[in-house]
Amino acid sequence: MKNANKVPTISVIIPTRNRWASLKRLLQSICLSVNVDLKNDVEVIIVDDASTTKPPHFIFDFCNMFNKFLIIRNEKCLGASASRNRGLVASKGKYLLFVDDDAVLPPNFISTLMKLLDENNNIGMAGGIIKYLKKPTKAQYIAWRVNLTPLAFLHGNITYESAKSIDSSELLDADYIPTAFLVKREIVMKIGGFDEKIPLYYDDSDFGYRIKKLGFKIVIDPSISVYHDTGDTIFSNPRKIYMCIRNSSIFMVKHSNIHRLFVSLGACILSIRYFFQIFKQRP
Template identity: 30%
Template sequence: MPCIIVITHNNADTLRKALESLVNSELVDEIVVVDNNSIDNSQSIIREFIIKYPFVKGLFLKRNVGFAAGVNVGFRACESAEPYFALFNPDAIATRDWLKKLVEFMDKNGDVGMAQSLLIKPNGEYDSAGGFINGLGYPIEFRPKVNYELLRRVKPYEVGYAKGAAVLIRREAYLQVGGFDNRFFFYYDETDLSYRMRKAGWRIYVVPSSLVFHIGLGSRIPNKELFVLYYLERNHLLFLNKNIKTRLIPALTWSLIGALHEHDGARLKIRVRAIYDAIKLMLGHLVSDPINLN
């Protein structure tokens, strides 16, 4: 059965319920939790599950390497990643058959590289029903106008990218494209992987009958608004340079104009830093992650 990889960083508020939902899911017999040096109660919760469930494994990293690198670490630790492995967020709640539905679909469709669950917020709104990557390199989410209970009856449909909160990935496809790019650290990691898979000829689907509730709180991060702004700005440019080079110069110009029109000094500073670091990464230099906002 597929190995499930969970990446954590200060997710104690939601982690216990996420893991409880996973251990009670069908087909689950291996869970690898990669902790990115949490300083809250996350590591204690993980150790509780390791003691209680022999099929739960914990990897405790000495520094925060981000989501992309964390998945690559977890993948190497999986014993049952053939033919698939799954990603699951620590702020999500699985329904019992979420994984079974994804596996059944992938078993019947050998050209599918990734299959995503239907992600619903606790209030019943859509978190992700799939999406596409537009010509400027931005991921655009579908926002269906029907109740998700109706959408669950729809057959699986093809999309442009999969969200990593609950997704099944074909090992062959993952290895063919080189796995996640560690440079993305946070945001655009799954967008980049999806783009490369589709370019390599693999297809990506949403399986609406596979339902997962996504709380969406994420990690506890100081100055989270600026943190998110930095990585969205930086990694969008990095994504374009890597995958859609013809759009890089217009996007870089637009980013500079947008930064210079910021009236908030902190936002101006972080956007300029993001552009600078994106260029460094494009040139093959290293940058320090996670960004220090102090």
């Protein structure tokens, strides 16, 4: 399958840490997400964010299935944004697929989205509806909008109200796409990649919103479903709560106006005190 002299068209960049079984499942789905004649145009770049265990042997079984298969290891944990940027530097593809290691892609996912971007110069990023892997009929994310209100740190973003009312033949407009998305390389280079000050939570919001501010469309193809093996919610983990509030504040500083900014920062400070008081009172 490999052709060392051929420059890949698509680079798949996957940050991971200590989730080898999930990564194997994702890689298996990637094999099915491109047409057979496109596999020689795909390189896969895994960025191991300082996992505490070595990659199992089965990971290397995928080496000969793509144009290029590369594993980059961070010596210390840098976070998803920095890991994606390391993959970006090593990549060669015209199109970049950023995908989380706990996702499962449907058949022809890459082929369908590449065709969509190739035929529409005004579209900078594309993805599918995100559904729960363990509840595949239930949508987790449909088409998310950035919320720049003072309470953005609490309710995050706004989705379409119901998946039942969506016409699967019409593209949906979004401000960003989490979990798995295809984007044009030239656009990623224009915005300078991912903001490493936002290592997780709001990293995808910031990335997509900067693309949107360049004037490109971000779209969801509702005929495609990506399956997400999501774990616990942020409210079950104090560190996740802190990171979500911290990064939403950074996001607001970058993208909101002054009035909203000061109101939001004040609300964030109060919320941090509130959440930590709750956890101190827990038995």
